Amino acid sequence: MAGGSDAGCWGKLLAGSAGGVRFKEIGGKLIVLFAIFLNGLLYGGTYALLAVGFALVFGVAKIVNMAHTGFYMMSAYLIFIGVSILGYPLIVAALLTVVGAGLIGVIAYRLFLDRIKEHETAVMIVSVGLALLIQELLLLFFGGHYKAIPPFIHGFITISDQQVSYQSILAIVVSAVALFVVWFLLSKTMLGIAIRAAAEDREAASLMGFNVGRISMIIMGISVVLAAVASSVAASIFTIFPTMWLHPLVIVLAAVILGGLGSIKGSVIGALILGFAESIVVLTVPKGGYLGGVVSLCIMIVILMIRPEGLFGISFEEERL
Amino acid sequence: MQKHKASWMYSWAACLLGFLAVLIFSSPGLAKEEEVVKVGVVAAIKHMMGQQTWAGAEMAAEEINAAGGIKVGGKTYKIELVKADSNEWASISDAVGAMERVITLDKVKMVMGGYRSEAVLAMQDVAAEYKTIYFSIGAGHSQIALRLVQDYEKYKYWFRGGKPQSLYGGIVGIAVVDMVANKFKKELGIEKPKVAMIAEKVLWADETLKFMKMMCEKKLGLEVVYVTQPSNASNDLRVELNAAKASGAHILIHLVSGPVGVAFGRQWGSLKIPLAAVGYNAEAMKKEYWKTTEGLCEYEALVDYVSSAAVNERSVKFWKNYEKKYNDYPMECALSYNHLYQWKESVEKAGTFDADKVIVELLKNRFEGPGGVYRYEPKDAKFPHDLVWAPDGASTYGIQWRKGEKKTIWPDGNALTWFGDPRWKGIRFKGTVDYAFPPWVVDYWKKNK
Numbered sequence: 001m002a003g004g005s006d007a008g009c010w011g012k013l014l015a016g017s018a019g020g021v022r023f024k025e026i027g028g029k030l031i032v033l034f035a036i037f038l039n040g041l042l043y044g045g046t047y048a049l050l051a052v053g054f055a056l057v058f059g060v061a062k063i064v065n066m067a068h069t070g071f072y073m074m075s076a077y078l079i080f081i082g083v084s085i086l087g088y089p090l091i092v093a094a095l096l097t098v099v100g101a102g103l104i105g106v107i108a109y110r111l112f113l114d115r116i117k118e119h120e121t122a123v124m125i126v127s128v129g130l131a132l133l134i135q136e137l138l139l140l141f142f143g144g145h146y147k148a149i150p151p152f153i154h155g156f157i158t159i160s161d162q163q164v165s166y167q168s169i170l171a172i173v174v175s176a177v178a179l180f181v182v183w184f185l186l187s188k189t190m191l192g193i194a195i196r197a198a199a200e201d202r203e204a205a206s207l208m209g210f211n212v213g214r215i216s217m218i219i220m221g222i223s224v225v226l227a228a229v230a231s232s233v234a235a236s237i238f239t240i241f242p243t244m245w246l247h248p249l250v251i252v253l254a255a256v257i258l259g260g261l262g263s264i265k266g267s268v269i270g271a272l273i274l275g276f277a278e279s280i281v282v283l284t285v286p287k288g289g290y291l292g293g294v295v296s297l298c299i300m301i302v303i304l305m306i307r308p309e310g311l312f313g314i315s316f317e318e319e320r321l
Numbered sequence: 322m323q324k325h326k327a328s329w330m331y332s333w334a335a336c337l338l339g340f341l342a343v344l345i346f347s348s349p350g351l352a353k354e355e356e357v358v359k360v361g362v363v364a365a366i367k368h369m370m371g372q373q374t375w376a377g378a379e380m381a382a383e384e385i386n387a388a389g390g391i392k393v394g395g396k397t398y399k400i401e402l403v404k405a406d407s408n409e410w411a412s413i414s415d416a417v418g419a420m421e422r423v424i425t426l427d428k429v430k431m432v433m434g435g436y437r438s439e440a441v442l443a444m445q446d447v448a449a450e451y452k453t454i455y456f457s458i459g460a461g462h463s464q465i466a467l468r469l470v471q472d473y474e475k476y477k478y479w480f481r482g483g484k485p486q487s488l489y490g491g492i493v494g495i496a497v498v499d500m501v502a503n504k505f506k507k508e509l510g511i512e513k514p515k516v517a518m519i520a521e522k523v524l525w526a527d528e529t530l531k532f533m534k535m536m537c538e539k540k541l542g543l544e545v546v547y548v549t550q551p552s553n554a555s556n557d558l559r560v561e562l563n564a565a566k567a568s569g570a571h572i573l574i575h576l577v578s579g580p581v582g583v584a585f586g587r588q589w590g591s592l593k594i595p596l597a598a599v600g601y602n603a604e605a606m607k608k609e610y611w612k613t614t615e616g617l618c619e620y621e622a623l624v625d626y627v628s629s630a631a632v633n634e635r636s637v638k639f640w641k642n643y644e645k646k647y648n649d650y651p652m653e654c655a656l657s658y659n660h661l662y663q664w665k666e667s668v669e670k671a672g673t674f675d676a677d678k679v680i681v682e683l684l685k686n687r688f689e690g691p692g693g694v695y696r697y698e699p700k701d702a703k704f705p706h707d708l709v710w711a712p713d714g715a716s717t718y719g720i721q722w723r724k725g726e727k728k729t730i731w732p733d734g735n736a737l738t739w740f741g742d743p744r745w746k747g748i749r750f751k752g753t754v755d756y757a758f759p760p761w762v763v764d765y766w767k768k769n770k
Contacts, residue, residue, distance in 0.1 A: 031567060039560045144368035144410075146583045146604060148613045156592050162563050163592035239556040239580040239587075247554055282549070282560045289551035289561055290522035 034160045036279045042168050044275025045175030049230035050248055051255040051267040052182055053223035059199040059262045061216035063117055064124050067108070069245040069252060070131030071224045075101045075231035076240045077138055080147050090152060094232040098225055105224025106217055114217070131245060138242040147240040152233070171233040178229050179268060185222075186264070195219060199262070250293060251278075254300040260313025269311060274299065358391060358398040358674065360661065361423035363416065363444070364434035364458065366406040369607060370654045374434050374458045374483075376647050377655035378402055380639075381662055391665050394672060400661070403427045409440035416440040420447045420455075429453070430674045431664050433482060433657045438462035438524050448478045454676050454683075456480050456660040459653050461487030461525050466704035473700055477680055480697060482660045484626040484653040485710040489717050490601055491529045492710075492740060494574065494624045495536045497719040497731055499739060500756055501572055501597050501622070502543060508758070509766050517547040517570035517596060519561050519577070519585070526550075526576040529601070533574055540739040546570050553579040562594045571766065575600035583613055590617025595765035597758060598622060606652040608644070611725050618722045620759035622730065626653035627691050628718040630729040630752035639691040650727060651691065659690045692716065712748045721756060729753045 054068045075097050082093025112130055116122045151167035158164070186192040197205040198215045206212045238244070255274050259266025277299055278292035285291055303311065362378050364371030382400040385391065390399045405423050407416035416435065423429045424447070432448065435441040436459035445465060448455035455478055457465065463486050469476045484490070498516070505514040516537050520530040530548070537543045547568035549561050558581060565573055573596035577585055582604030589598055599622045604610055606625055610618060627650070629640050639658065643651040651658075667682035668674055684706075688695045693716035698707045708715040712732070719731025733756075734749035736742065 035560070035563060035567075042559070139367055143372070144365070145607075145609070146580045146613065148583055148587060148615075150615060151591075154591070161567055163566065163594060165559075165588075165591055168559065237557065237559070237588075239583040241556070241580045243554070244556065244580070247552075279560060282551075283564055287548050287550045289519075289549045289555065290553075292555075293552065 031161050032283060035162055036276065036283055038159070038162060038164060039279035039283070040272070040276030041172050042275070043278050044272035045172045046230050046234045047248070047251050047255055047271035047275050048268045049175050049178055049226050050252045051259070051271040052179065052264055053226035054252050055256050055259075055262065055264050055267040056182075056195075056219050056226075057223045058256070059264070060195055060219045061109075061113075061117060062120070062202075063113055063216075063220075064120065064127070065113070065220075065223070066124055066127040066249065067130040067134065068127075068223065068227060069249040070134040071101060071105060071108075072227040072231050072248060073138070073240075073242070073245040074104070074134050075224075075228035076149070076235035076244070077142070077147070078228075079232060079235060080149050080240055083149050084147075090150060090236075094152075097232065098228040101228035102221040102225040106221040108224075109217055109220035113220075114213070117216070131249075135242050135245065142242065144242065149236045149240070151236040165237070167233070167237055171237065174229065174233045178226060182222075182226070182264070191218070247293060251296055254296050258300045258303050258310055260310030263310070263312040266310055266312030356390075356396050356398045357401045359401050359403050359423075359427055359429040360664075361403045361405060361420070361427060361429035361432040362434050362657070363405045363407045363419045363423060363432055364654070365409050365436065366404060367408075368410065370436040370459055370603070370652070371407065371434070373649075373652050373654035374436070374657045375402075375404060376643070377458075377651065377658035378433055378661050380643065380646065380655075381658040385661070385665055392669055393674065400665075403429055405434075407434060407440060407444075409435065409437045413437075413440045413443050417443045417447055420444050421451075424451045424453050430676075431455070433660060434458055435460055436483075436654060438465065441465055442468075445476060445479050449475045452478060452676050454478050454480070454664065454679060456482035456657070456664075458657045458660070459483040461485075461490065462528060463488060463704060466698075466707045469700075469705040470703075473705065477700070477706070478676055480660070480683060480706045481708050483656045484692070485708040485715050485717065486704065487525050487529045488532060489710040490624045490626075491532045491536070492737070493717040493719055493731060494529075494533055494600060495541065495739075496737055497599050497622055497624070497756070498533075498537065498543070498572055498574065499541055500719070500731065500733060500735075501599055502541060504756060504758065505571055505597075505766075509763065509770070511571060511766065511770065513543060514571035515544050515546045515569055516572045516574060517565035517568050518545060518549075518574045519558065519565065519600075520548075520550050520575070521553045521555075521577050521579060521581060522550040523553045523578070526578070529576050533576075536739075537574075543572075551581055553581070556580045556584045558584050558588050559592070562588055562592060565596060566594050570596055571762075572596060573598050573600075575602060577601070578603035580604075583610070586610065586614040586618035586621055589621070590614060590619065593759075593761040595762050595769075597762055600624070603652075605722070606650065606727075608648070608650045611722065616725065619724070620721065620757065620762075622719060622721040622756060623727075625718050625720045625727065626715075627651045627656065628716075628720065628729045628750065628752075629727060630718075630750035632691070632693060632716065632750050633689050635689060636691040636693075653692075656690075656692050656695075659688055659692060659695045662690065663688045663695060712744050719756075721754075723754070723757065730756045 057065045078097040079093050082088045153166035156163045156165045194210045198212050202212050255270035256267050259270030274296040281292050281295045282289050364374040386399045390397045405419040407419050409416040431454045433456045435444045435457040438460040441457040441460035502514050505511040520526040547565050582602040601624045663686050667679045670682040671678040696709050720727045721730045732745050732748040736746035
């Protein structure tokens with residue numbers, strides 16, 4: 001079958017070729033499935049880190065932070081500055097960026113969002129403005145030129161006929177470890193108890209002696225740290241440019257809404273679903289690479305039509321983190 | 322005492338008046354005015370293509386002014402460039418607004434710029450409305466020229482600039498594919514290598530993709546086994562590259578112009594995808610591409626519109642001067658340089674800035690410069706006011722990244738027999754080298770023939 005044909009791809013997938021890609025019969029099916037699984041994890045892992053950070057801020061501070069992926073982009077540029085301009089080793093630049101980004105997140109929260117957090121619409125608009133400010137500042141200093149940072153680990157391994165870079169594997173591992181750390185923080189530490197209390201009922205938490213304002217600020221810092229961690233492993237795989245925050249924002253919003261606003265578990269699962277969906281579309285739809293984002297949004301819409309609160313959404317009567 | 326005080330004050334007043342007089346009468350504003358003619362550069366200034374459009378125009382303007390300027394009607398005019406940000410990648414209406422502004426407020430006599438075909442179609446309407454000569458710089462879609470066929474009198478003010486239309490880039494791309502395919506046959510014993518294609522989902526790439534696919538299949542007899550079109554905002558091609566490899570293809574044609582271009586070079590090279598990469602990659606034309614990809618782009622072959630080879634005397638000088646002044650390699654948009662010269666010569670021949678009269682001279686103009694000999698298709702051609710693509714016209718080059726430099730690999734002296742175009746036989750400029758396979762491609766296909 002000539003590649004590029006627009007004939008339906010699902011039958012051909014079963015027959016061992018998909019979307020114009022020709023594979024051997026049985027081995028081909030496995031290769032396709034493995035490719036979908038691996039790439040789904042790669043995309044989903046990065047989105048999950050971003051989605052969890054976003055969900056944390058919403059769950060605790062009740063802020064829809066549209067600048068979240070703007071911080072992800074800012075972190076990528078900070079690493080670039082550290083490595084390419086200041087000459088630090090990559091690991092040092094990444095660590096400094098993670099710490100620095102957290103501080104910037106806290107400052108941004110205090111300066112821009114804390115005072116208006118009671119007004120949800122204003123918060124959304126201000127956070128969009130903040131993201132655009134970051135974008136324009138980066139455009140001013142770096143122009144529209146695309147940048148790149150080196151990977152932590154060069155080289156690749158061939159698994160089931162797929163060339164997989166060590167950096168991609170590192171990205172999956174780091175994402176998993178970061179998510180575990182977040183789970184540990186939330187479920188096994190005093191801070192985690194405070195965060196969950198504030199998310200469940202801010203007033204009650206305040207009455208119990210928790211400083212809800214400070215918790216919100218801390219959670220903002222944690223959220224931006226997660227974005228910076230995602231950036232430190234993903235940015236060396238992707239290209240860095242001043243509008244790179246837009247596509248992940250759409251996916252993160254979709255993941256969080258799909259998983260259920262306020263649900264951390266839901267955000268992770270939502271992100272993984274969308275990551276796998278993107279991988280399936282790219283690999284199986286003829287010429288369909290550009291449809292990845294569209295399909296993610298369609299999945300979100302379909303799920304919401306069936307279950308408006310999302311897969312693990314909070315009901316109106318109770319709040320849950 | 323009072324008399325002494327008064328004379329002291331008069332002295333100071335006289336000094337002050339004298340000082341003011343010197344200031345005023347030595348002011349440049351009151352010096353004899355030079356005649357100035359304004360030329361608008363409306364381009365995406367924050368982006369590489371817009372910056373190169375400006376840089377090429379700036380170099381030409383400086384040279385022309387240093388040589389005395391434009392001589393019209395017994396007067397000499399210095400060129401003053403007016404820069405306006407088209408912001409065309411984000412907003413076509415911004416591009417239209419910027420063009421209207423330079424024409425109506427700055428009163429420019431000619432406009433250059435516009436890389437994105439969608440934006441240029443809109444800017445073309447502005448040029449038509451204000452009857453202002455307009456060179457689009459880099460936009461390659463055929464539709465822009467076809468409008469002149471539909472309504473020549475309205476759209477005659479437009480001329481294609483920078484490079485010939487994308488179709489010819491596609492032809493040279495196929496010429497390089499043919500070169501690579503012959504090398505697979507000769508050196509690796511693969512009679513009919515297979516082709517995979519990755520093309521951004523944008524207007525120019527859609528057209529070129531269709532054309533190149535058809536050419537591969539019908540003219541070269543090569544099977545296209547995989548085609549995908551990532552979004553132009555995408556910056557990750559790992560999935561697509563692995564899928565292209567899994568398809569069994571030997572040659573990978575890539576057509577990219579956005580951030581995905583950098584991702585392509587990095588990921589193709591770092592994953593050592595065993596396909597010979599040939600195509601068009603806007604980012605790969607930049608000098609910093611080598612550094613951005615950490616040299617992983619080595620062996621990537623591309624279609625380019627400016628060559629470091631000795632195409633003509635001016636081209637070598639231009640390349641050296643551009644690299645020295647801007648620390649970058651010139652790309653197609655820097656060839657705004659040629660068009661400013663062409664316009665200047667045509668204005669001088671016409672003896673006026675009147676657009677209708679200048680157009681007559683522009684259609685006769687031949688300018689030998691970087692990129693080849695720049696001349697235009699006539700009114701009754703299939704694509705009026707397009708750049709003539711020929712060995713004695715605006716050329717297109719095959720280049721390959723090798724050891725940190727862009728080396729010219731085409732024209733290689735062979736005729737385009739598959740295209741029925743013998744004109745290129747024997748055309749091989751000094752400095753041209755032979756195409757080289759990436760070593761990992763050779764290793765892989767020796768084991769997996």
